Amino acid sequence: MGLHLHSNDLLSQKVYWINKLSGNLPETNLMLDYVRPLVSSAKNKSFRFDLPNNLSQVILKLTKGSDFSTYWILVSALKILLQKYTRNNDVVVGIPVYEEISTDCVNGKIIPLRTQVTPQLSLKDFLFQVKDAILGAYNNQNSNFDELIKLLEIPTIPNRSPIFDIVVLLENIHAKDNLNLVNNDITISLKVNAESISANIEYKEDLFQHESIKSLSRYYINVVESIMNNINIKISDIVFLKEPDKYQLLKAYNNNDREYPVEQTINKLFEKQVSQTPNNIAVFHEETQLTYQQLNQKANKLAELLRKLGVQKGEFVGIFKDRDINFLIAILAIYKAGGAYVPIDSTYPQNRIKYMLSNSEVRFILTDYLLLNSLSLLVEDCSKLSSIICLDDMILEKTQFANQTGLKIYNKSDFAQLPNDNVEHINDACDPAYMLYTSGSTGLPKGAIVRHDGAINHIYAQFDELELTQEFCFLQSAPSSTDISVWQFLAPLLIGGKTVIVNIETVAIPDKLFEVLKSQKITTVELVPALFGGLLEYTSQLPSHERQLPDLKWMMVVGETVSVSWVNKWLHLYPEIKIVNAYGPTEAADDISQFIVNEPLPENQRTVPIGKPLANLNLYILDEEMQLLPIGVPGEICVSGIGVGDGYWKNEEKTNFSFVPNPFTDAKKRLPENRRDLIYKTGDLGRWLTDGNIEFLGRIDNQVKIRGFRVELGEIETFLGQHQNVRENVVVVQQEEAGNLQLVAYMVAKKEPIPSISELRTFLKKKLPDYMLPSDFVMLESIPLSPSGKVDRKALPKTDNIRPKLETAYVLPQNDIERAVANIWQEILGIQQIGIYDNFFELGGNSLLAIQVISRLRKVLHTDIALRSLFDEPTIAGISHYIESVREKVKKLLVVSSASVSDREEIEF
Known part of the structure; x- marks a missing residue:
């Protein structure tokens, strides 16, 4: 194919590139396997592969032996693949200058090739777009790119090319001289040898694993083969995975079928354990402890009252109180009565509690006398609420509150003398076990429902994974409104172990946490990274003989990402206490995967993986079309299997969006006959690693986790936007240091006077829990937008540079x-x-x-x-x-x- 290109003057070439490179440049690269070093000393490694002979011949026949056309086809295939890897339709690669053109440029000069990969476009149309882009780039290849980078204010960092990370060339028409000066991460060299096409991928060893590059080559061949089989195919229909690839993702990575008693209920399994270990200590809180038999009898008495009051099979019953032994008794009693519990945190803002009480339609609330006054202000709109049962020992005058609300109020004397035998079972494994309210993007939380069988599967899967026995002593430290709290309360009770309940102050103050771990001989503790970091800092300062935790076997870190450096520091201090990095959504019965760290990780590893799926669960990484994605390619983490819950309470729209039929029939797990096989779409971003583990990459939308609580930034934005003087706002998460995530609100005021920080905090405090309150408030003249009109979050100023303007003059400490x-x-x-x-x-x-x-x-x-x-x-x-x-x-x-x-x-x- 002949080229007849005309040289342009330098000014017009500069205008061409300014138009081509304006706006935010996308990052077109594979996800790194290792942290990018400031200075790279490692040598490049290479991986060579050949396109199958029959495929090479099809390409050469289509291009009629033209080197340029062959290159154009192969570059197009790479861009289609990179669109998957980057989750971005805007793809930039580097291409060498075309030496047949009369030019003053130096051999080895690389120029950018930027094109849009639109999934709905036909392949034929896309190929011609790429051809036009290549010709346009070559017609303007004499520009001074160093000058353009400064003019366009393109960020530059050491050890990296500023515009593109991947260079692709055809050795038949391009020179490879001086490519090392470009400082790109990956160079793909293609070569036509008679009737075959070979390739060599040169990559930085300190950025990528060999297996990642090998996977890239395999998927590249798949794409080339798919487009050669059908030149009229839509880009979205191009095949990235062949049958062996699908088998690996669906079967090999999800090979975890196990037999657990998921046909039973939690209350049945607990009663069975009571009969086996009646005199074992079941629960401890402060100075009080109960044996299995004592705990069971107390739960039976309360269950008798609930049954007399008319609790129905699968009915939701509210628990509005602090965590203590009575909270655990309440959970068990509700199960024995046939119901499911709904924890309602008394520290939440009044409007949130009112919504949860009203929306859940609970007829019964279990609480303490000290909270009755609070409840009297919250139950006005709860038309179905009929009874309140106080669980503590205080006996106060109750008629006034009852007269005000028309509610019946019961105290401990109303059930203390009831029979303590097990009540008749009326609930089944398919019934709800609990409903937890999660953050909602509209400003209203969603009630996620989890069944007995899903909760039991999670607990028994952990018994297997962590090799738990009757020696299991679990610290119950998580707030009752989180999914973490469920198995902290219940798991020890199904195996003969002990649940140790502590308040938030104990677990949040490192020396107190350390003391309780030691004194109570805790074997398993589960902490969010912020609390883990506090304990790690405290113990690292103790003499080695004082820091010992001889009974602790497992340190579970959950809720947010934990840094590699913290994990390694812990294992250096406690080589015998393994780290468990667990991951899971409330909607799928807590943990769905976990990664056990037995020894320190490489210091340059980017993240701690979240591991492999727990028993009887399938995990998938899917694109927006619910298609399987190749290993290494980021996509939405999705889960199917018995742990998937029953959706959101009275929210059909949200349920249908997040809980969808499972299309992967080859990977279905055995489920009870009455269960639909659903996939829950977590909204989290992840990718398969080549060893079958998953790497967590954050939220796809604006939902994050702060100190273990799931937070949708849109919910905070909704309430902040209700302030009379906030015109627009955006809330983001920033990580000021490892393990310390902070919410930051950026706002534009409607008019003077600009609302003060304390005014905004007070306003939000009435509507949101403490963990959802932004740490920083920054007032801007306008919210930065991307060319597409969306909020450009990357352009928001860091709070390191702009602290909130304090409302008081600086006054030195006086004493x-x-x-x-x-x-x-x-x-x-x-x-x-x-x-x-x-x-x-x-x-x-x-x-x-x-x-x-x-x-x-x-x-x-x-x-x-x-x-x-x-x-x-x-x-x-x-x-x-x-x-x-x-x-x-x-x-x-x-x-x-x-x-x-x-x-x-x-x-x-």
């Missing part, structure tokens, strides 16, 4: 207490200068950081400071005044204790 407080705040918040009237939460503080502050203050100042104090007094001046008052009270008490009786009568408090 020793204020200086001690300021030093601790500065260390924990990472801010160098904090005034005594600056607000802790406006500086980026959150509830977990507040707990760390209180813990440090107690240690440094030797004063018993209440956890709530920092929330009540969020300035250095305020908390310092509080500390002084506590110290004064202590002094007076000391005086009283040493004074005579007559002297004490004269002392005023």
